[in-house]
Amino acid sequence: MLGASNFILAPEVRKKVKMKIYLKSNMLTRHLILxxxxxxxxxxxxxxxxxxxxxxxxxxxxxxxxxxxxxVATHVQVDTNGPDExxxxxx
Numbered sequence: 292m293l294g295a296s297n298f299i300l301a302p303e304v305r306k307k308v309k310m311k312i313y314l315k316s317n318m319l320t321r322h323l324i325l326x327x328x329x330x331x332x333x334x335x336x337x338x339x340x341x342x343x344x345x346x347x348x349x350x351x352x353x354x355x356x357x358x359x360x361x362x363v364a365t366h367v368q369v370d371t372n373g374p375d376e377x378x379x380x381x382x
Contacts, residue, residue: 353359 351359
């Protein structure tokens with residue numbers, strides 16, 4: 292199979308060929324960017340959020356360099372009204 296590099300082209304023809312290749316690759320790049328942006332916008336429309344309990348917040352404080360998030364997640368809170376007296380955040 293012979294490629295374009297095997298032919299001897301006039302400088303103006305070579306310039307046109309390079310310009311066509313550049314424009315085609317530029318269009319593909321623009322198409323890819325537009326497709327990715329469209330996909331991100333579509334996916335963001337399906338994202339839902341939630342609010343934490345704001346009426347009765349439970350405020351926890353931790354020491355520096357500790358596993359504070361893990362200790363909050365494994366915290367056991369006594370709830371006498373629930374079906375089980377001990378309620379865990381992580382089961």
